[in-house]
Amino acid sequence: MKKRDGFKDQILIVIPPELYVSAKEFTKNLYITDIGYFPQAAEHWVKRPEGCSSCILIICIRGKGIIESNSGRYDIKAGEAVIIPEYYPHNYGSAEGNAWDIFWVHFSGKAAADACRHVYSSEACKPFELKPGNKSRLLFSEICAELSKGLSPTGYELSCGKFWFLISSLSADRKSGIKDGSGIISSCIGIMESRIDGSLSLNELSRMVSVTPQYLCRLFKNKTGHSPIEHYTVLKIQVACRLLDMTTESISSISSRIGIEDPYYFSRVFKKVMGSSPRQYRNRQK
Template structure:
């Protein structure tokens, strides 16, 4: 723990920070639903922040994100303790008692943001659920640093609605980057697997593929493929496959004179009534009504 005589809240060589005047935040938040959704109140960068220490027994009014890129530190958040190393980040929910500090011998370099907004509580809950705690790790990317610097530079230009809108909209993407915690290589590999499987489905909308056949096309077990596919797309493979069939059916209905029965056969579905029910469920109208509306 940092010595009491050497504790510093700020004042580090090369630091930069912006605290947006609270009066401006109140005015902008009250006048714009867009800006009130998610907005930055304070933002900064502390390089090699020796003796950095903050203690808030009653928590802060805002949620806090701190991202360590070099050095070490520690944090105690709502009575849970965490060691912080390069690549680690942690979330401090608003009103949560906390202490955090740089390591004395190898002080951290951190990017930090305080934020509020109508959606901020839900976002923080999502983080805590995904992380199963307050801390996690992300692989460093230049893009994340560029995003932070871009946000910071826009706030430096002033607090006009356009600058605040750009900074806070970009901040949503910046936050989201911390939920994608896989390495770029792992992400690319998994995206390629999902992309290949979707391409395989698209080429075979005229058949009735099984999940086993789709999984086999990317050399994965059914259980592994199904879990990965649903995590990436939000749908099971067969649900997604049916969406592709209906998408193809829409093209037939718009650009050909094929009867519904013929379209069903072209999609590998031998029961036209089943096809019509599936189409109606996904599109909210029958194939015939869809065709009529598109001709109007």
């Protein structure tokens, strides 16, 4: 029989509203309303057709579960987490024939919606892999241990501070890319370098590394601060700088060597990246 809670050895801590209502202003930015740990939770199922008034973070430690939402239906495996924004319709629980161990927390506050967006990026309710070495499990244990001592204002504020750190670490993991995205970016840069004297479109580059243009743009923005094509342009200009520094080649010849046939366009692009024209750059370096 499906159930929401009541599992052997579970931890379930509900924070009295007066504790977070009367908390200091910095705590009100991101605070815990409920937190728990459900070990060996078989037949676990939570159904919220209208969502929840708080945001939810679930981390799967063992076993396998399922989450259903407007974003789709996904499996959640050990070593993965999922974040659910407030008032976002969803159902979740252990997979059929499976028991799972999960840490979970409900949280709210002025910064809660932003915190969710920073962690899930563009896809709410889609599970993501925890980076190796991520300390979320340890932080959850510490928060539960602190709140189990008794709900004092000091202990609560300390716990909310640790939770803020937990969310920040998940956000940082997501930005760096769980499988890091480094392999994809390295492949892209290798392709770009091999085509310095030619041209390359976003769609072509995406096909070559088997990802969507949207995903590739997001990956590059997070890792480099540039779009893929902006990064490609910067690589071209870096080569141009070396040629300006180390050779006496004409500017039009250098322009052609980096795949830009129009030297006037090359000068405009160079100035946009370097802050000076190719001629000014070369003279300044002498």
